[in-house]
Amino acid sequence: MTLVFGCKRIIGYFLTSCVVSILLNAEQNCEHHGPAHYEYHYDVHDEHTGDVHGQHEARKDDHTHGEYYLIDADGHKRTVKYHVEGKSGFIAEVHREPVKGFHDAPAHHNFHHKFEEKY
Secondary structure, three states: OHHHHHHHHHHHHHHHHHHHHHHHHHHHOOOOOOOOEEEEEEEEEEOOOOEEEEEEEEEEOOEEEEEEEEEOOOOEEEEEEEEEEOOOOOEEEEEEEEOOOOOOOOOOOOOOOOOOOOO
């Protein structure tokens, strides 16, 4: 009985020391990044497919704000304005409005892929 209890005690000490070692190494290996600063934007307007969308975003330190938009299949423009302040999470405001003169995307004709398998 003493041998079993002694083995459990040794295993317990070993596991405890492993956990402490892992935690200390994880703390030492943490990457520290400098402040984040960026800004970008893009716009897509593809006459062939009818794809219209875009986005812009800027970040300085823990403050991020931006907006993206797209034309939904039903002809409404959806615009999402968002921001993140520190650990506040993603806060978004969504707007939808009809687009004047919207027409459905052109039908995709003659875009058939012919697959032939030869042995």
